Amino acid sequence: MNSTRLLPWFATNADRLRRRRGPQKSRPTPTRFRPVIERLEDRTLLATLTVTGSGDTIEVDGLVTLREAITSANNNADVNADVVTLEAYGTDTINFNIPGAGVHTIHVGETGLGALPTITESVIIDGYTQPGASANTNSVESMLGVNTVLRIELDGTSAGEFGDGLRASGGSSTIRGLVINRFNVNGIRLASPSNSNVVEG
Numbered sequence: 001m002n003s004t005r006l007l008p009w010f011a012t013n014a015d016r017l018r019r020r021r022g023p024q025k026s027r028p029t030p031t032r033f034r035p036v037i038e039r040l041e042d043r044t045l046l047a048t049l050t051v052t053g054s055g056d057t058i059e060v061d062g063l064v065t066l067r068e069a070i071t072s073a074n075n076n077a078d079v080n081a082d083v084v085t086l087e088a089y090g091t092d093t094i095n096f097n098i099p100g101a102g103v104h105t106i107h108v109g110e111t112g113l114g115a116l117p118t119i120t121e122s123v124i125i126d127g128y129t130q131p132g133a134s135a136n137t138n139s140v141e142s143m144l145g146v147n148t149v150l151r152i153e154l155d156g157t158s159a160g161e162f163g164d165g166l167r168a169s170g171g172s173s174t175i176r177g178l179v180i181n182r183f184n185v186n187g188i189r190l191a192s193p194s195n196s197n198v199v200e201g
Helices: 003-021 066-075
Strands: 046-051 088-096 105-109 121-125 151-154 166-168 174-177 179-181 189-190
Touching: 046 066, 066 088
Parallel strands: 046 088, 088 121, 105 151, 121 174, 151 179, 166 189
Antiparallel strands: none
16 A cells, blocks of 8 residues: 555544544653752760869879869860860860779869869869769658769868869859868859859759
8 A cells, every 4th residue: 555545544544543542641740859958957066074183283294184174175275285175165074084993082272273263164064974973863752861972072272262162154054073172262153244054962
């Protein structure tokens, strides 16, 4: 059958062919992928300074004293090569890990430096991090008293006539788990404009 004879046949049977094939399905229009960018919360790790010695010096001797830790937190920078923290300074945490069992006494001022530096930045000083120390777990209703175990003591015998144990002026600091005694003025002083501080047993 030549092309001249096919053309009339297709013209006559076009409707029949369309009915036989059924309706043609349209292709779905592809949707565009639009990525959404969300702001993530800040997950910056703040500095943790660990006191490893009971001395009261600022010197490179392989140990970190409480005086060195407070000075580093105040300056937002490691005070010397003994203080090493990989995190960013901000609201810092001062922990304790002094070797040996029992109570570790820090004789503040025994090296002639006087009282500890005033805390001018937000900081958490946590005596309960010293191995062997633990916070009270007895409720008031139990009538069992407290079972607190304290392992870090600040002794102010040599801190000077006007020495405080810890003095905070930066605000938003927490001090807990310490024995503080023999200071001539205050064990803990929250100096103006300090606010939002927490002192725990």
